[in-house]
Amino acid sequence: MSEIAQPASLALAVSRPRSPPFDWRRAVPFLLAAPLLLYMVVLYALPVVAMLLRSVNDPTWTLANYATLLDDVVFQKTFWITINTSVTVTLGCLILGYPVAMGLVRARSMAPFILVIILLPFWTSVLVRSYAWMVLLGRHGLVNEALLALGMIDRPIRILNTPLATQIAMIHILLPYMILPIANALRQIDPSLIRAASGLGSTPFMTFRQVILPLSMSGVAAGTLLTFVLALGFYITPAMVGGPRDITLSMLIAQQVDQLNWAYAATLSAVLLATALAILAVARKLPGVGNAFKTSMR
Amino acid sequence: MSSAGTNGAGSGKGASVTLSNLEKTYDRASAAAKAVDGVSLDIRSGEFLTMLGPSGSGKTTTLMMIAGFETPTAGDIAIDGKSVVAMPPYRRNIGMVFQNYALFPHLTVEENVGFPLKQRGVPKAERARLVAEALELVHLPGYGARYPRQLSGGQQQRVAVARAVVFKPRLLLMDEPLGALDKQLRENLQLEMRRLHADLGITFIYVTHDQEEALTMSDRIAVMNDGKVAQVGTPEDLYDRPENRFVAGFIGESNFLPAVVRGVENDVVIAECDGALIRALCPGRPSSGEKVTLTTRPERLRFADSTWIGEQMPQNRLSVTVTEAVFAGERCRYMLQAGDGTSIVLKEPSSAAIRRRAVGERAEIAWSVADTILV
Known part of the structure; x- marks a missing residue:
């Protein structure tokens, strides 16, 4: 600050009243959001808290509900299936999504068209898409018919109601969550860096490995996290196209609620929520991922 | 090497x-x-x-x-x-240096400069030596471990140069x-x-x-x-x-005088400009009567009534009227107008010993044939 400006600001500080009168203009943003806030608190936050509380106060204040999970074989198998499915789906999305993100960024006039293709399923309900997969993957579905016609199989194979069906359908549904953050990161790479690499003697493949891939890692991290956390809590798709014995955590929760087994359902919900939050917390600490949060917020 | x-x-x-x-x-x-x-x-x-x-x-x-x-x-x-x-x-x-430097933001200065060497399969030890040499060349030794964003624009530019020349x-x-x-x-x-x-x-x-x-x-x-x-x-x-x-106008400041060719002597063309005969250098052979443009630099023009110590007054002369006079410290800048309305700029080194011209004053300017080009 310049010396000339100082006296003026001092004078301001002195003339400021000790307790400023309440400024209504500052309250306006809060007032505008108040109805929604009230709605969320009463109809969402409170029931969620009440539900989660049942895991520790049903029938009395106790941690017994959690203790039983330690040697609950059904829970452990379900938890394992859930993690396994989420990892597979996330990897599938990454492998299929990264090239698409690159194509999206490189395509100039075609880019809006590609974006619509990516987002089209995004605007359709998960239920509808899961039904579509039931039709496609069924015994007399399009996939089986095509394989039969090509002579690759002699009789229809079982795809629907297997873990594979869950994975195929979930990868399809979650792909946009992987593609968009990666495309966002790729778009922010200065094209002159790629020219520079090429001019400095780097082949296109080496440029990808040494420049494009490392600079897109923030997007990869964001997409992976988003996809994985969403996959953890997926319910409709595994319930509709998955195998009857391949139960995920969300399916088990629904089952317990059906049986009015509230305490157990609440405990499982708490575990699912805690797992998702723990993954986010750990991921934030990883180098490069913290930036991904900022990038995806932009 | x-x-x-x-x-x-x-x-x-x-x-x-x-x-x-x-x-x-x-x-x-x-x-x-x-x-x-x-x-x-x-x-x-x-x-x-x-x-x-x-x-x-x-x-x-x-x-x-x-x-x-x-x-x-x-x-x-x-x-x-x-x-x-x-x-x-x-x-x-x-080697290439880009306007925005194009340094790899995820690599250190050392890794940036070593990048072209790595692509060429130069072994690590050799790479380190060449990188140090290149950073020395651009006066940035000891900056190897920093990231580009930690450097000023000028330093980033030097890194870009080092990276462009490190592979010889x-x-x-x-x-x-x-x-x-x-x-x-x-x-x-x-x-x-x-x-x-x-x-x-x-x-x-x-x-x-x-x-x-x-x-x-x-x-x-x-x-x-x-x-x-x-x-x-x-x-x-x-x-x-x-x-x-275009070249006369783009590089430095130039006066452009419309003229009509009256004759050619060796490499010198004689053209009439506002009633005066002006001699100009010309590699080509324009024909008599052709309309041409002569160009000359403002700082090569002088007032004809200046003192010409140890030199002859140059051959090219033109009568003008002063329309604007600006004192700019090291030199005075005059806007002049010839009889046919052509504007001419003249720059005169300033000196307390030289009389300043007033607006409206009539004067004659003189300049040498070597400083007059037909374009």
């Missing part, structure tokens, strides 16, 4: 570059929109050549074609006599490398670029729109306009003997 050394076939350390009828059209539908339109240039081994021109003149496009980032629509580019048009940029072995290319291309820096820093770096050019002995092709930068640094300048080369020559050639009106 090492595995990083090149194996070019030309003489000396620098590559020679030949551009023949180079053309680039972006819009295939209209051939009129040629970004580069028949550029032919012979760049000698070890030369510092600057392509100078306003934006859109095709200078950067030409540079990008030499680097291999753009493919010519027609014509040929030969480096050391071998056509490189079909060669991808990563095989051309050319025979040719270095620079696309307005000082464009983003402030004036003071630019002037320092201009001198450093010259020193670097002298130290390395390789060919530099430099692109800029800043005429002062071009005049200070270059061995030769190719002035570009509208996708074509307007003139190629040394800075003195371009300033003292512009071949056309």
